[in-house]
Amino acid sequence: MVRCDDQKERLLEDLTGSYSGEPKVIPIVGMGGIGKTTLAKEVYYHESILRHFDVRAWAIVSEQHNIKEILLSLLQSTIKMDDTVKTKGEAELEDMLQKSLKRKRYLIVLDDIWSCEVWDGVRRCFPTEDNAGNRILLTTRNNEVARDAGTENLSMQMNFMDQDESWNLFKSAAFSNEALPSEFETIGKKITEKFHGLPLTIVVVAGLVKSKRAIEDWESVVKDVTSFITNDPDEQCSHVLGLSYNHLTSNLKTCLQHFGIFPEDGEIPANKLMRTWMAEGFLQLENDLEGEAEKWLQELVDRCLVLVCKKSLDGTKIRSCKVHDLIYDLCIREIQRENIFIMNDIVLGVSGSESLYLSMQKMHPFKRVTVDKIDYCPYGLYRALLTLYIIS
Structure with missing residues (x-):
């Protein structure tokens, strides 16, 4: 996704600048789908961050949080894990994390914190003495969490994209490296104007139209989008995701629903996901079930409904994937309805x-x-x- 360079540069400066005392806590705050996790990932893998910190660790928290799972996620980056670690209780894991971070300059990312209670549950796990230069980066939709956790004046509020940023994002998602036919530009800009600069909705609608090369199809999408225009970005995002879902074939809908049986925000092994599809019996090519499953997964990726986490070394196969938490919520609603x-x-x-x-x-x-x-x-x-x- 496109993101303002000045926000990224400011965040990099806050993460690597000099500071003494307890670990500096920097919250990234904003509504779902606005790009908090994307920005956090951009800086987490930035070369200056790789050079600056001895240890980096990332944990996905989500609404249905589990402190033990959060600790295990962090420990995966700080120690050599074995099967015995997973059998330990929370207190032992907290102690292990403390020891693994002591006297090291660390960056911890806690992605998608929903409540102050979760922050209070994990903050005690991080060493506070002799650790100048340490940083904890949070992403949250909750301003109360940001106020409670954040170091003063360091909270970063995510802004909506302006029209130029929205259009550039839409164009790159819908046409990738292809040249954009001039007759589509006017309609494409009409589409992006409707979305209040919310990246997730822009990308999802781009995924909806990217396979359509008839001007009438794009005009139809404009009509659909205009029918549920609202000043509430959350409500409009929900409508847009529903529109994209309704344009799927029945089998693709079932494929997407299966993301709801896995833990929220979790990275899902692609072969495990595709085996669940095969078990359902709705794949049609009996002599090449795996090939058909791979094709359908790629189609969900092309529609910007599924995010690729890892690929094979040659880049030809998806090894793991996930969905945005708002799309996960959509999957849950649909599987409950059915x-x-x-x-x-x-x-x-x-x-x-x-x-x-x-x-x-x-x-x-x-x-x-x-x-x-x-x-x-x-x-x-x-x-x-x-x-x-x-x-x-």
């Missing part, structure tokens, strides 16, 4: 033997069930079951 059952929605009880079981309060004929453990599953729950996912 009676696909997600672990977070299951009412759990504890039996006398302390084992978890599926509550009888949720007796519905679901097509797919996603859980991390089943000790008992009543017949009424699985009589319409197509697929069972056990996520460990």
Whole structure:
């Protein structure tokens, strides 16, 4: 995504400038889809940051946070991990993280913090003595988190793109390196004017029209977009994502829905994702299921609905991917609407033997069930079951 160079330069300066005392905390604040994580990644991998810090670690927090998982994510970058580390409790992991960061200049990124409670839960894990030059970078939608966590005067508020930035982003997403036909420019600019400079909506609509080379198709998108114009960027973003989703074929919709069975904001191995598609039985080329699955994943990427995290060494295959958290929310809404059952929605009880079981309060004929453990599953729950996912 396009992002103002002055914001990036200011952030690089704040991260590498001289400072003494406790670790300097820099929040990046803004609504969902405005580019907070993109900006954080740009500086995290910047050559000046690579030279400046001894240790860099990144953890995705998200709304459904888990302190232990956050600690494990950070430790992956600070120590040599083995299977025994994952069996340790929070207190032990906190101690390990403290020791691994002591007397080192570190940069910690905590991406997508939703509440002050989460910040309070992890802040004690970072050493505060003899560590001049350390930085903690947060991304959050919550101004209260920024005020509570941030070092004074260092909070960075993300601004909406201006019209030129919006157009450049749309053009690069819709046409990549292709020359833009002049007749499309006027319509393309009409489209970008509708989106209040919110990067995610611009990119998603660009993905919607990039395969369309008829002027009538672009005019149709302008008409669709104009029909739900609102002054609320959050509401408009939701409408735009819904529009892009509704333009998918039924099979591509099902493929996208499957992102909702994985943890929010998590990086998903592409082969694991595609195996879930194959298990559903809706892929059509029986002699080349993997090839068809790869083609569909690439189409979701081309439509700017899926983000590529890692590729094969030769750059020809997607190794891992994820979706933006607003698209993840869309997936959850759709799978709930179509009676696909997600672990977070299951009412759990504890039996006398302390084992978890599926509550009888949720007796519905679901097509797919996603859980991390089943000790008992009543017949009424699985009589319409197509697929069972056990996520460990």
